[in-house]
Amino acid sequence: MALVETSRVREVLAAQIGIIREFAGKLDASGDLRVLEAEIAELDAALGELKRELKAIPHRQE
Known part of the structure; x- marks a missing residue:
């Protein structure tokens, strides 16, 4: 994979991980x-x- 492609892939994954972190931060068992x-x-x-x-x-997927 070219450097530009790798950078874009990481950017997309990071954005999705950010969304997951945001949702996870909202979880509250007392609500x-x-x-x-x-x-x-x-x-x-x-x-x-994701x-x-x-x-x-x-x-590679093992």
Whole structure:
């Protein structure tokens, strides 16, 4: 992979990881369970997107 491609891939992954960190930071077990459930659903969706992005990157998978 060329340096530009590698840089862009890292940028995309970093952005998705930032979204996941933001959602994870909102998690609060002492709050309303419906809100917690919604936040976990958002986190799950963001993790799913990160997994899809990782699978799309040509790299060694063992």
